[in-house]
Amino acid sequence: MTAGRGVTPGKTGAGDPKGDTTGPSGTSVPWSGSGIAALTPRRYLTRRAPVAPAPARGGPYDGTVSDENGPADQETVDPADVDDVLADKARLGRSGFATGSALYERARPGYSAEAVAHLVGALGIGAGRRVLDVAAGTGKLTRALVATGAEVVACEPSPSMRDVFATAVPDTPQIASTAEQVGVADGSFDAITVAQAFHWFDAPVALVEFARILRPGGGLGLVWNERDESDPVVAELTRISKWDVHQPYPVGMDFGSVIDASGRFGPVTRTKFRFTQELDRTGFVEQVASRSYIAVLPEERRQEILDGVAALAATLPEPIGLPYVADVFCTTAR
Numbered sequence: 001m002t003a004g005r006g007v008t009p010g011k012t013g014a015g016d017p018k019g020d021t022t023g024p025s026g027t028s029v030p031w032s033g034s035g036i037a038a039l040t041p042r043r044y045l046t047r048r049a050p051v052a053p054a055p056a057r058g059g060p061y062d063g064t065v066s067d068e069n070g071p072a073d074q075e076t077v078d079p080a081d082v083d084d085v086l087a088d089k090a091r092l093g094r095s096g097f098a099t100g101s102a103l104y105e106r107a108r109p110g111y112s113a114e115a116v117a118h119l120v121g122a123l124g125i126g127a128g129r130r131v132l133d134v135a136a137g138t139g140k141l142t143r144a145l146v147a148t149g150a151e152v153v154a155c156e157p158s159p160s161m162r163d164v165f166a167t168a169v170p171d172t173p174q175i176a177s178t179a180e181q182v183g184v185a186d187g188s189f190d191a192i193t194v195a196q197a198f199h200w201f202d203a204p205v206a207l208v209e210f211a212r213i214l215r216p217g218g219g220l221g222l223v224w225n226e227r228d229e230s231d232p233v234v235a236e237l238t239r240i241s242k243w244d245v246h247q248p249y250p251v252g253m254d255f256g257s258v259i260d261a262s263g264r265f266g267p268v269t270r271t272k273f274r275f276t277q278e279l280d281r282t283g284f285v286e287q288v289a290s291r292s293y294i295a296v297l298p299e300e301r302r303q304e305i306l307d308g309v310a311a312l313a314a315t316l317p318e319p320i321g322l323p324y325v326a327d328v329f330c331t332t333a334r
Contacts, residue, residue, distance in 0.1 A: 101160040105138040105168055107286035109225055111195065112275035115326035116144045122269065122330035123191040123219030125150050132189045132213070134179050134206075135197030137161045139169035141223065145193065146172055153189075155182055179206040186212055191219040198222045199249035207262040214333045220265055221330045226251055228274070228323040233316065237288070240308040246293040255329050265331040273326040278319035285309045287322070 111119075125131055127149035133142045136154035138161055145152045146169065154174045156162050162174050177183045179194070179201045192210050194201075210220055227234045227243075229251060238244050256268035279287065288294060288309045294302055313320065 101138055101158065101164040103286055104161070104290045105140075105164050107279075107283055107290045108138075108140060108196075109275075109277040109287075109322075109324060110140050111144060111223060111225065112273050112326055114275075115223060115273040115328055116141075118271055118273070119193065119221045119223060119328055119330065120145070120148055122328075123193070123221050125191055125219075129190040130188065131191045131193060132182070132184075134182070134192055134194045134210075135200065136165060136174070137195075137197070138164040139172070141193060141195035142172060143169045150191075155179070180209055182209055182213055184213055187215045188213045189218060190215055191221070193221045193223070195223045196225060198255060199224075199253075203258050204262060207259065207264055211262070211264040211333050216333065218333045219330065220259070220333065221328065222255055222259075223329070224327045225324045226327055228325050231323050233312075233320075234323065236312060237309065240312055241288045241291070241294070241305055243291070248292070252327070256331075259329065259331055263334075265333055268329055268331040271328045271330075273328070275324055275326060277322045277324060279322060280318050281310070281313040281316070281320065284313040284316070284320050284322070 120126065123131075125145060125148050129150045131145055131150045131152045132155055133139075133145060133152060134155045136142045136156045137158075139154065142152060142154050142165070152172055154165060154169070154172060155177055156165060156174060157176065157178045159176070162176060165172075165174060175182065175184070179197075192214060198206075214220070227238070229235055229238055254270070256270055259265050259268050277287075285306055289302075289306055294305060297305070
């Protein structure tokens with residue numbers, strides 16, 4: 001199915017009901033910034049791989065990686081410049097994830113088994129295949145890819161994210177580089193994945209780079225976990241957290257049309273899967289605190305939003321079920 005002409009619905013994961021999200025009224029308390037999200041643990045296979053100088057651009061990827069392409073433009077935000085940063089997606093992407101990666105790892109959901117299975121099947125990911133997970137962050141998707149037995153390399157520009165990744169997904173190599181300039185040879189990988197990050201890229205430039213480093217017929221998969229704004233609690237959370245004001249892309253955006261416009265991939269399929277993240281009240285606040293636009297705010301503005309989220313959390317029974325839709329786009333290089 002070509003992107004922009006329909007969506008294939010995936011099934012809701014078993015054991016992931018929305019549940020009652022209305023909850024009794026409670027007492028408003030300020031958020032203290034402590035505690036941990038009650039995320040479902042998963043076991044993943046990890047393998048050790050060396051970190052060595054980057055391969056020459058003229059040959060195929062040979063299993064070596066490097067920090068040589070790490071960007072030096074991680075940005076610290078002056079409080080006087082915050083509104084300018086919020087209005088500039090490129091600057092927000094650089095500065096919003098410069099710190100706070102441990103919080104991101106605690107609070108953000110992973111990817112549902114159904115969404116991962118679909119992605120893995122569509123891209124042919126498995127033993128004997130080389131996969132590049134671009135903008136891998138703390139490895140939320142990477143660890144599920146490693147579990148398939150594929151040879152996985154992570155690409156991530158943020159030193160903070162890479163530090164947490166090294167603990168969360170040990171023995172998996174990382175490249176300190178950006179999507180627009182990965183820095184590996186032509187035809188290095190069988191598949192490329194991007195989770196919760198493609199909207200930060202210079203898409204036309206990144207897609208040219210992806211086409212270059214993929215082998216002929218290689219697969220590209222993009223995935224987003226989007227909160228289900230048809231849910232009344234999520235709708236209220238959106239209002240309080242100002243996500244509707246500061247979101248870096250329109251929720252539900254058809255990224256398939258962006259891929260099509262490159263002329264280097266196709267056709268694109270789009271499939272959606274519902275799942276629910278269960279959080280305690282602190283984790284509910286932390287998933288807001290982990291957002292890029294919250295991270296760059298001056299403390300007073302940041303605390304005002306988080307206190308409002310904490311007040312909403314206080315009205316909800318624990319665990320709080322936060323419903324999501326995993327939006328998955330898959331295609332192949334032409």
